[in-house]
Amino acid sequence: MTVATAFAGMRDVGIEAVTPVVFTAGCPECRGRFQLGAAAFMLAIGGSERTTFYSFTCPECEVAVRKPAGERIVELLVGGGVRVLRLTGA
Numbered sequence: 001m002t003v004a005t006a007f008a009g010m011r012d013v014g015i016e017a018v019t020p021v022v023f024t025a026g027c028p029e030c031r032g033r034f035q036l037g038a039a040a041f042m043l044a045i046g047g048s049e050r051t052t053f054y055s056f057t058c059p060e061c062e063v064a065v066r067k068p069a070g071e072r073i074v075e076l077l078v079g080g081g082v083r084v085l086r087l088t089g090a
């Protein structure tokens, strides 16, 4: 790891995974399965399970995929450095 990549990982959140984390995701539209880096995902945490979900854009068919995120998935994505959007007042 170079100094440049070390500093590139330091953003406003204080602590972040240094190595890129890759998740395997499936698209319900084209049924494709692919590997995406943490930056490709967005996690929204709402007040209930119904408003807690993760989303990504399918690299195959470019559809916006949104899937419910249970506790374990939230932990996994947050641990992998996925952007988190906290939905307040939902």
Ligand SMILES: [Zn+2]
Binding pocket: 027, 028, 029, 030, 031, 032, 058, 059, 060, 061, 062, 063
């Ligand atoms: Zn697709």
